[in-house]
Amino acid sequence: MSSSATPSSTAGPSRLPHLSAGQAPTAPSTSGDSESTALPPPDRGIDTGILKELARSALIEKLNDIQGQKTLILDKSLAGPLGLVTDIALLKNQAVDKIFWLESGPLNVATRNIVWLCRPKLSLMRTIAEQVRQEQARASSSGPVVFTLLLVPRATELCRKVLEDEGVAGDLNIQEYKLEFIPMEEDLLSLEMDDVARDIYLNGDDTPIYYSSLALMTFQRAYGLFPRILGKGDAAKRLADLMWRHQSSGLPEYRDFESSDQVDGLIIIDRSVDWVTPMCTQLTYDGMLDEYIGINNGSIEIDPALIDPPAPTPAPTSTSALPTTPVVKKRKHQLSSSKDRLYAEIRDLNFAVVGSRLSRVARRLEGDYGGAKNLKNVREMKEFVGKIGGLQGEQQNLRLHTGLTEQLMPITRTDEFNKMLEAQQNLVAGYDAMAQLSTIEEMMFQQSAWSGVLRGAVLMSLTNGGIKVKNLEAYKRDFLQVYGYHHLPLLIHLQTLGLLVKSPSTLPHPSPSLRKSLRLVVDDTNDAVPNDISYVYSGYAPLSVRLVQCVTQKNSILSAGPGTTDDPAQRTGKSALPQAHPIAGWRGFEDVLASIPGATVDIRQKAEGGAGVAVDGRDKAEGSTTTVVFFLGGCTFTEIAALRWMSKQTKGRKFLIATTGIINGTNLLESFGDRPPVALS
Amino acid sequence: MTILPSPTLSWDTIQNVFYRKEEVYQMAWSIPDLSDYLIAAARNGGPIAMIRDERKVMLLGKHTPGKPKIHIYTAAGALLSSLTWDLTPPILMHFTSTHLAVVSDEGTYRLYDLSNPQQYTQHTLGSEASEMGLVSAKGYDEGFVVLTGGLQFLEVAGWKGGRVTPLAGSSLTDPPTSWAIIPPDQSSSGHIEILISTGTTIVTLDALDRIDQRISRGPFSHILPSPNGRFLALLTGSGSLWVVSADFGRNLSDVSLADVMDGDEVGGIPDGAGWCGDNAVVLSWGSKVVVVGPSGDCLRYDYPPSVHLVTEPDGLRILSSSTSDFIQKVPDSSLAVFSPGSSHPAATLYDALDLFDRRSPKADEIRSIRADLASAVDMCIDAAGREWDANWQRRLLRAAQFGRAFLDLYNPSDFINMAQTLKVLNAIRYYEIGIPLTYAQYLLIGPSTLISHLLSRNLHLLALRISQYLSLRPDPVLKHWAAAKISRSKGVDPSERGIGEDEGLCRVIVDKFEKEGDRGVSYAEIAKKAWEAGRVRLATMLLDHERRAAEQVPLLLQMKEEKVALVKAIDSGDTDLVYHVLLHLHSSKSPGDFFAILDDSSNPQLTPAINLLQVYAKEGDRRLLRDFYYQDDRRTETACLEMQEAGEAVEPEERVGKLQAASKAFGEDKERLFEAKMVEDAHRLLSFQLAQERELDHKYKFAGLSVDQFISRLLTEGFSKRAEKVRNDFKVPDKRWWWVKLKALAGNKDWDGLEAFAKSKKSPIGYEPFVTHLLALSPPQPAQAASFVPRCDPKIRADLYVLCGDWGTAAEAAGERKDKAKLEQLRRSAPNGIAQREVDEVIRRMK
Structure with a gap:
């Protein structure tokens, strides 16, 4: 498998659509599931590397502008995102002497410059002010220290105000570092902002929408004007309006845009349009890792033994640990499809088939080295993996993913996991809601993790149009008694957001009709050989991604039966992929869209002065285009997987996924609540 | 010839x-004699300013009475304006690109706007300059330097009231015989330096250092x-x-x-x-x-x-x-073409044109320079730029054109550019305009500086035409034009202004902008000018056309149009701009007025601002937040804030108090009675926990536990009475009670207690959890678990026994139910050895 993947993933950015047809026969015929792991077609969509280079060089420039040796004080929440655009260790070249975390407490600095690099958060401003005062009080031998504050992505009035109130604004040189879209993978851009959904939907603070609009404008500067912007949701509408506002502001940086010849449109999905999806337990490999181990800024914390075998020479693949981080047991490992081909192969698979996929890779490795053996389960595989030598990288990747799979496997075998999954699936299918509520309550009585129990209830409220007052109050009462009364504000906030409400509710309740009109529940799903995006939840198709299909793959919603192009088994090795149809707005789904609360967006953008002629001679009709899907408020790994799967179903259209951040149901709910109470004295 | x-x-x-x-x-x-005047002329063909030199002895009768006047002339000597100078004698007059700066010997200086010289701003150089007086001053593009009577050099960076910084000590005892400025872009340090002649040497001075050049x-x-x-x-x-x-x-x-x-x-x-x-x-x-x-x-x-x-x-x-x-x-290109006996190909080309015009066959000589023809053409084009006389310019361009005809490939853009440039230069050199800008100077300053020069002369139409001709953005011209138009109307008494005059002027400006301007001309600057000219209505009208809120809002605040500013800021979607307005309002208004402006009950448009205020106040100003909630009757929010603060409180008593306050706040909203009850319970729980801690001499820590955690803890520590009390006080449902107790007893490995508990009454959660939970412990307790299997549903007993690892009993259980299928399944899945034999045994007995 991966040997045949090699040429395609290292192939240049050539756009040769006929290759995908030519390549199909080379796919091994071991099983039909080659579809799910289909080689990334040679057509890879647009090159997002520019954005990374932009972010990297901007940082270096900012640092170089500050003369002399510097001590860098770094906002912890920025370490991950920065690690994605530059190797933090390389900042030494910019005369960065030492790097510390931004935490309250005195500094011990010997350099001429102190540079704080942080998000514009008020609490951080107070810490910085305190540190500035301390440094000023400290008599310095090496002359006055120069204080610089680099705010990401921009310096806000609020920060200036706080610094002024603290009396240090005049002593600080306040600068901005515009860090916007970070390419996490070549088909995935993220703003890596935290708690966006809370800000927008709960607090009514549209700052993330504004930042998103700026980032999308920058994107258009690089790749041209989106010929069409589609979207669903009130916040999506506000974002589209803002983009239009920038566009028509006449600001020099937004002038003279040409219509893009690489991108055919932007689809904005407002998270508030689809809360159901993140509430369900993600069932892809990436999704499971995020739900149960946690992926932050593309990195996962793992037992070092999983990457470094205890005995042989260690070869750390990647670590963004800072010099000052205390040595912890867990180690950060960056999951990257370009460095780890095995990961690229399995990240979007339904977890149910990951084990067998890994064992097949192991067997192939084994075949490569001759030692034939029959591997029955993960444990045997692991033992086996320890034995084979050579091909260190591949072996190492296999060890890592086998190890991670081994951690996840027992979770999927628990009663708790399976009961909850069943309840979720019954709820999205609209089947016997009350029975599911009892299951959820039973989980609660067993003191199962609060987030899962709450996700279940929210799912019930969303799919059932609320929960009867009596049941809801009993649930809440139990919830507070089991997990603590400090969750009460969270429950109120969920009510405010319409996520946990009493029935009959005044809110619109489109769930039952959507289930049908958008085929949200698919019975004949096949985890191993997906024939529909619903494989990511083993039978539930994310509404968010279905909406994208309404625009880009109308057939896949309308025709579900066999004999259509949706049957991958028929297609493999034989016919070429069908040509993607051009974007024609929401046509055909107007009623469906109208039934979902929130505004519907459909804007055609035209470049001024009729510019936008394709100059590179690429034939647009034959060629390929990229559709950008922007998730405002964050997206899940399952949604990413579904869109990636869709990229492989037609020829002529790739999806570029952009998001404010990557979320899951648990961290989403956590962000809606207060911080846990502090320990009492 | x-x-x-x-x-x-x-x-x-x-x-x-x-x-x-x-x-x-x-x-x-x-002017009969220039030596009677102090004269300053702007570089690059700029205007000339003069004032009568007071130090010169005047012939009686030549003296004009009254205050001295500064006259400004074009480079062609046409008077542009006259200014009355009523300060002490000037020691420096210096032109910037838009202003004339005049520095008095007492350290006061004025900046006259060249496009409207009656308007000036006045600045002073501080106390030292005014007390000691100034000896001399010199200017450069970005500022000027003065020498005070105390022989201290002061640098003024920037002309518009820039900061005055003293340079390093000069150590002079007498005024220097001469000194000069080396501007930052020409100095080796990149900062301003001055050269002073003192004694026999020259001293270099900058902000930090004084270096003697040791010259004799x-x-x-x-x-x-x-x-x-x-x-x-x-x-x-x-x-x-x-x-x-x-x-x-x-x-x-x-x-x-x-x-x-x-x-x-x-x-x-x-x-x-x-x-x-x-x-x-x-x-x-x-x-x-x-x-x-x-x-x-x-x-x-x-x-x-x-x-x-x-x-x-x-x-x-x-x-x-x-x-x-x-x-x-003489420029090189002119030299190449015209110098006597020049053998340069350009000279040959130029002569060839001459011969061609006279139909001389010698014109064919052009073929002799074939190889160098391209450079000859370039040279002729350049030489055209160096001539003042349009006839010569034309002739040289013609020569270039003539040569071009013999070239296969030639990029005509240099030719076109030169022709365009000359058209512009000739237009501005015309004596009525009087800007004798050379081609070299034009290249140096660029077209946009030329435009601003024209604007300072109020030559708007010419500037606009040149902008359009050279495809420059017309914005600066339009803005200047509009500002001039507004300021011209400044002197008029508002009451004399006709009705609709504001509308008229606004329309004229907007029409002009839309007709001549590019998209995105900023109206805010013009509006600001209108406001400064006292035409508030016009300013508001103009501001309405501004598309960039970031430009509108500050002016609106200045104009005290706070509410409009707030709405515009909200419309912009830029939350930072909203904060700008909010913070401005918060600091400039009384709390009552502040909240009144923010009242969104009348104006739902304002809701986003209120949301942002809360976000800020939650982090930065809790008192403001409380005041806001209070005056807006926001009970739920108040209560949630109390809850949040309860969670942040480290002192138990403080937390108790906060919970009480939260309960009270919820209670004031009849929609929140359930929440009020819940917080009341939270309060009761914490109080009870604290009481128990005291009762047990603080040997245990209960405060902060949830109801279930508390019960579990009490059971684990053996305080079952107290646990029962909590159960009753908080009406813990049976099912939950059973789960908590099961887990607590199992965790304590209290098998007897567990057995007794199981028997105490029929378990509301069944007995299967007893089995599964005991197996899930680490280490698992299969023996204990198996003891609860008989209490479970017969249908699943066999499977549960298997989980406990007891295949024999599992087979027995299946056998009792005569479940052959189950037995068969057991036989297949049982591990080899004893387990299999036990299953086989039961099967055999069944037969």
């Missing part, structure tokens, strides 16, 4: 180097840096002109002034001195002007009765009572 009035008529040589002097204008002024030839009457900053011309007291490199490292020439004067009766220190480009030094004594070459050769001119020299980057302007002349080293 026919004799044409050749351009070389104006040429002269100094040691084989050609210089040319052209009369550019006949002056329109009638001083004192110097003039220190003149060349326009490009690479050379210095020094006039020594002993009467010689010494030219050195800027770092004093290389001697370039040393000429005795006595030789220069060639026995002329005038002598001594020259009245005027300047650089002619970077090529030669020009000195003047009275009416005599001498261009001095490196070895002492010179050119002499006479302009009775007096002259004023203006150094230009590529030459020198000589102003006299009657003319404005321009002298420069």
